[in-house]
Amino acid sequence: MSGAGEARVEVAGLSVYFPLYHGSSRSLKKTVFAAAAGRLGEDRQHRVVVQALRDLTFSLSAGDRLGLVGSNGAGKTTLLRTLAGIYEPVQGRVCVQGSINALLDPNLGMNADLTGRENIQLRALYSGLPRAHHRRLEEDVQDFAELGNFLDLPVRTYSSGMVVRLGFALATAIRPQILLMDEWFLAGDSVFMEKAKHRLEEMVRGAEILVLSTHNEAVVQTWCTRVLWMDQGRILRDGPPVDVLEAYLGRPLPGTGVPVGGANAAESDAAG
Amino acid sequence: MSIALQDRPGRAAAPSALLVFNSDLSWSGQHRLAVADLVDGARMWRLAWTLGWLDIRLRYRGSMLGPLWLTLSTAVMVVALGVLYAALFRMDLHEYLPFLALSQVLWGYISTLTSDACTCFTQAEGIIRSIRMPFFLHALRTVIRNILVLAHNVIVIVVVFAVFSVWPGWHALYALPGLALWLIDSLAICLLLGAVCARFRDINPIVMSVMQIAFFITPILWKADQVGRYGAYLPLNPFYSLLEVVRRPLLYEPLPLKVCAAALIYSVLLCGLTWAIFLRARGRLAFWV
Numbered sequence: 001m002s003g004a005g006e007a008r009v010e011v012a013g014l015s016v017y018f019p020l021y022h023g024s025s026r027s028l029k030k031t032v033f034a035a036a037a038g039r040l041g042e043d044r045q046h047r048v049v050v051q052a053l054r055d056l057t058f059s060l061s062a063g064d065r066l067g068l069v070g071s072n073g074a075g076k077t078t079l080l081r082t083l084a085g086i087y088e089p090v091q092g093r094v095c096v097q098g099s100i101n102a103l104l105d106p107n108l109g110m111n112a113d114l115t116g117r118e119n120i121q122l123r124a125l126y127s128g129l130p131r132a133h134h135r136r137l138e139e140d141v142q143d144f145a146e147l148g149n150f151l152d153l154p155v156r157t158y159s160s161g162m163v164v165r166l167g168f169a170l171a172t173a174i175r176p177q178i179l180l181m182d183e184w185f186l187a188g189d190s191v192f193m194e195k196a197k198h199r200l201e202e203m204v205r206g207a208e209i210l211v212l213s214t215h216n217e218a219v220v221q222t223w224c225t226r227v228l229w230m231d232q233g234r235i236l237r238d239g240p241p242v243d244v245l246e247a248y249l250g251r252p253l254p255g256t257g258v259p260v261g262g263a264n265a266a267e268s269d270a271a272g
Numbered sequence: 273m274s275i276a277l278q279d280r281p282g283r284a285a286a287p288s289a290l291l292v293f294n295s296d297l298s299w300s301g302q303h304r305l306a307v308a309d310l311v312d313g314a315r316m317w318r319l320a321w322t323l324g325w326l327d328i329r330l331r332y333r334g335s336m337l338g339p340l341w342l343t344l345s346t347a348v349m350v351v352a353l354g355v356l357y358a359a360l361f362r363m364d365l366h367e368y369l370p371f372l373a374l375s376q377v378l379w380g381y382i383s384t385l386t387s388d389a390c391t392c393f394t395q396a397e398g399i400i401r402s403i404r405m406p407f408f409l410h411a412l413r414t415v416i417r418n419i420l421v422l423a424h425n426v427i428v429i430v431v432v433f434a435v436f437s438v439w440p441g442w443h444a445l446y447a448l449p450g451l452a453l454w455l456i457d458s459l460a461i462c463l464l465l466g467a468v469c470a471r472f473r474d475i476n477p478i479v480m481s482v483m484q485i486a487f488f489i490t491p492i493l494w495k496a497d498q499v500g501r502y503g504a505y506l507p508l509n510p511f512y513s514l515l516e517v518v519r520r521p522l523l524y525e526p527l528p529l530k531v532c533a534a535a536l537i538y539s540v541l542l543c544g545l546t547w548a549i550f551l552r553a554r555g556r557l558a559f560w561v
Contacts, residue, residue, distance in 0.1 A: 018559055081558075085291045085404035088555040096291040105402035113330045122326075125319035126403065 007098030007177035007208040009060040014092035016053040052078040062208040067224035075233040076213035098177035116151040145169040179207035313408025324416030373432040392466030411462035450517030464546040467553035470560040507534040
């Protein structure tokens with residue numbers, strides 16, 4: 001299925017505005033104002049809108065590994081969602097060719113009242129897998145998550161670590177041409193991360209195009225060949241990782257090739 | 273880079289797709305995307321069925337009777353109302369109870385479906401915001417869930433009909449076109465109310481009160497001939513017309529052409545309105561939920 005031509009992503013003049021219909025409560029308004037400082041405006045009908053993405057233009061072809069950096073609320077997740085086809089552009093054009101797996105929500109469609117096995121089947125249906133592959137998916141997740149007999153018990157009875165293992169195994173079981181990944185995937189307890197890292201790296205290598213949103217400079221340096229620095233919904237800078245990261249961080253980078261797993265602890269520091 | 277990994281056994285590949293979005297879509301472009309949404313959604317019927325069935329199963333998880341509670345509560349309701357209103361209206365229980373059982377069960381479907389339709393998209397918020405799915409899938413899930421509830425309640429009708437030995441016989445088959453119309457209308461109402469309620473949160477309570485009023489002004493507890501000459505105006509009530517195209521054949525009563533025509537006209541209007549709203553709302557729904 002995946003061999004239906006080279007993956008590519010083309011984005012031209014893309015803008016996405018969020019109308020704030022339900023922002024009538026004062027506290028919510030305040031929160032939004034704080035998060036999206038400088039990005040609020042009014043549209044023609046005088047509704048408050050957040051300009052989440054403003055006039056983005058770039059294209060990616062097979063082999064590209066794009067990292068998105070920027071402060072919270074810079075529009076990184078919105079861009080991922082737009083590429084995944086969840087949000088449709090308000091202005092401009094988006095063209096995405098190739099199979100997509102968007103790792104945006106760790107518990108996508110997971111139902112705590114169902115058993116692990118039932119959740120696997122549900123995910124297979126959500127992903128539109130051909131029925132012949134359902135069995136494969138189940139075996140793959142079973143092997144990775146190592147839940148043993150718990151796989152036949154409701155997810156509600158799992159420890160939080162087990163839920164993370166199942167969610168991660170499910171999300172990473174489906175191999176796409178274009179992998180869209182939000183930063184939560186890089187967080188997790190260190191013991192599990194060692195195992196997860198290997199699987200994720202394999203998946204990243206297998207994907208033709210990677211778009212990764214993260215605060216973690218080491219991950220960007222290891223995995224990405226290109227970086228977009230986003231600020232208030234705009235592209236501030238676009239180029240090779242070292243150049244953009246140095247400009248973004250405002251200091252020279254401490255050498256390349258930092259192992260991915262080891263840098264996770266420093267993630268929060270890198271955010272500033 | 274990706275050579276050796278392409279077809280490794282044990283990993284499932286995501287289905288390939290081409291997504292193209294233009295903001296300046298022409299009317300026909302919007303139309304095409306909306307049609308694609310319906311077609312893709314219909315293709316995922318297996319998922320819709322699973323989700324609809326799970327909704328019911330999980331609601332009654334751990335209870336002994338399971339979904340049969342639906343049947344039981346409807347049965348109690350019908351018997352209680354039946355005995356009371358037969359006395360109030362001075363009607364023969366033999367005649368009234370089968371009518372009431374059928375009306376109550378059918379109305380139960382209409383009213384729960386309508387209220388579920390309002391939350392059809394807002395309830396699926398988590399999914400809508402994390403993966404691209406046809407919106408029609410959520411409508412399909414809501415309708416399937418309600419049809420399954422209806423199927424449980426049909427037992428009440430069958431038992432009441434058996435007790436009073438009123439059988440419509442083959443005449444009941446005349447209800448099939450009506451049921452087909454219901455299916456189409458159900459899907460339309462889910463898309464319509466689901467989209468409108470996602471955008472305007474005030475609509476949901478309004479729909480609730482409209483349904484409450486509709487329950488009393490539609491012949492469900494009472495019979496159409498009880499209002500005398502005003503009965504001629506009843507087909508103006510969309511709920512009456514739509515109810516009758518299914519109810520009358522099942523009660524072995526003739527179906528007037530006027531009622532059929534009214535039901536068809538209302539359905540066409542509903543579908544037309546739904547399409548007009550859905551065309552505009554589809555691309556924005558992910559922002560609204």
